[in-house]
Amino acid sequence: MFKFIVKGTGFSSIDSKNVKAFENCLFCISEEGTVGAIISPEEKEYQALIKEYSEKNKFQELTHGQFILPGFIDLHIHAPQWAQAGTALDLPLYDWLNTYTFPLEAKFSDRHFAETVYSDLVSQLIKNGTTTALYFATVHRQSSLRLAEICSEKGQRGLVGKVVMDDPEQNPEYYRDATANEALAETELFIQEVLELNKRTPQGVYPVVTPRFIPSCTDDSLKGLGALAAKYDVHIQSHCSESDWAHSFVQERFGKNDAFALNDFGLLTEKAIMAHCGFLSDDDMALFADKGTAVAHCPISNAYFGNAVTPIAKLLNNYKIETGLGSDISGGFSPSLFDNIRQAVISSRMLEDGVDKECCSEKRGVAGSSISLNEAFYLATAGGGESLSLPIGKLAVDYAWDVQIVDSKTLPIFSEEEPLLSIFQKILYLSRPEHIHEVWIQGKKVHDRNRMEVEVQA
Numbered sequence: 001m002f003k004f005i006v007k008g009t010g011f012s013s014i015d016s017k018n019v020k021a022f023e024n025c026l027f028c029i030s031e032e033g034t035v036g037a038i039i040s041p042e043e044k045e046y047q048a049l050i051k052e053y054s055e056k057n058k059f060q061e062l063t064h065g066q067f068i069l070p071g072f073i074d075l076h077i078h079a080p081q082w083a084q085a086g087t088a089l090d091l092p093l094y095d096w097l098n099t100y101t102f103p104l105e106a107k108f109s110d111r112h113f114a115e116t117v118y119s120d121l122v123s124q125l126i127k128n129g130t131t132t133a134l135y136f137a138t139v140h141r142q143s144s145l146r147l148a149e150i151c152s153e154k155g156q157r158g159l160v161g162k163v164v165m166d167d168p169e170q171n172p173e174y175y176r177d178a179t180a181n182e183a184l185a186e187t188e189l190f191i192q193e194v195l196e197l198n199k200r201t202p203q204g205v206y207p208v209v210t211p212r213f214i215p216s217c218t219d220d221s222l223k224g225l226g227a228l229a230a231k232y233d234v235h236i237q238s239h240c241s242e243s244d245w246a247h248s249f250v251q252e253r254f255g256k257n258d259a260f261a262l263n264d265f266g267l268l269t270e271k272a273i274m275a276h277c278g279f280l281s282d283d284d285m286a287l288f289a290d291k292g293t294a295v296a297h298c299p300i301s302n303a304y305f306g307n308a309v310t311p312i313a314k315l316l317n318n319y320k321i322e323t324g325l326g327s328d329i330s331g332g333f334s335p336s337l338f339d340n341i342r343q344a345v346i347s348s349r350m351l352e353d354g355v356d357k358e359c360c361s362e363k364r365g366v367a368g369s370s371i372s373l374n375e376a377f378y379l380a381t382a383g384g385g386e387s388l389s390l391p392i393g394k395l396a397v398d399y400a401w402d403v404q405i406v407d408s409k410t411l412p413i414f415s416e417e418e419p420l421l422s423i424f425q426k427i428l429y430l431s432r433p434e435h436i437h438e439v440w441i442q443g444k445k446v447h448d449r450n451r452m453e454v455e456v457q458a
């Protein structure tokens with residue numbers, strides 16, 4: 001009936017504000033790698049299932065202090081920038097891109113170099129509990145395809161975009177698509193190649209239409225990318241109203257905000273995820289809600305390059321916009337969504353309370369802006385799944401068994417009577433990669449700290 005059963009206590013969002021503890025439940029995993037049933041201790045079949053699957057050697061019971069969390073969903077990663085993580089974050093965005101980032105990304109014409117960086121990145125993300133990742137690659141189709149293949153091979157659910165940046169006035173000559181026509185032809189071929197790869201990837205690997213952002217693209221490429229996304233019904237990703245500079249650039253070019261400009265080119269859809277969005281107006285937010293477009297919130301990166309705190313509480317509560325969390329490697333230095341969960345809460349508190357002591361408290365901040373730890377956890381898990389329109393990010397029947405098993409024994413828990421939701425909070429605030437003992441994706445173990453390397457296995 002089931003492929004295997006795991007007995008343990010897990011935590012999962014039931015909505016954006018509330019978390020449920022599944023205490024000593026049986027998580028019954030199907031042959032397809034999804035949750036077939038969740039059986040609580042009081043249910044009559046509980047003991048019988050333990051006996052049956054123990055005898056079949058298809059039963060795993062977590063040890064004391066271990067807990068199950070859904071795998072994290074990272075909605076915004078610049079994969080090539082892993083090679084420069086932690087570099088030059090003191091520069092303005094425009095200078096950072098042209099001085100460091102574009103020269104680095106140009107090196108990914110070398111497929112061997114791309115293989116080295118991408119292989120390490122995917123492994124590191126898995127070790128950090130990231131089971132699904134939405135990637136920007138580079139303008140190079142072959143190395144972008146190699147990233148998708150590495151995700152497939154290592155067992156991570158990957159959504160990968162060959163980046164388009166074709167405007168000769170805004171991109172360096174050494175690193176850009178030669179023409180809009182070439183960019184579109186290479187993107188269409190990339191989509192076809194990844195769709196073919198997906199046929200032999202159980203956890204899923206998906207092509208993503210990826211205009212870098214409006215300042216890097218011509219009107220022809222933006223229009224063509226919108227048409228390709230519609231033709232193949234694939235995901236779309238880009239940056240939207242990220243910073244003072246980027247937001248102002250689009251206003252000067254089109255006389256409107258990013259959101260409306262992107263929509264004009266068919267790039268705001270239910271499968272679109274836009275990163276940052278710190279300068280969205282109320283009209284922009286209403287458009288996102290109407291189109292079903294999601295926001296990838298990157299709190300660490302925004303602290304360096306965003307020039308503002310994205311109003312997450314407003315997106316979630318006022319406009320019901322699907323919202324998830326992104327690391328934005330390497331604008332964000334950390335590959336851990338644990339770190340970004342914490343920063344999401346911190347940034348929201350700073351937006352609510354304000355930071356300028358010279359301003360009176362009544363005017364210093366933006367009331368109603370803070371979010372809870374539960375909400376930040378939701379962004380990293382269920383919110384990410386909803387943003388991608390995929391059944392991931394929850395401990396729930398028919399959702400993928402994408403989980404991380406976290407060991408809390410070295411955390412400051414000194415009482416057997418500590419409430420489960422208090423332990424949950426300590427896990428989110430204090431966990432490091434070394435606390436993640438196992439990672440499973442689509443019912444397959446892809447990481448085990450007790451072994452140096454783990455083949456993807458059932």
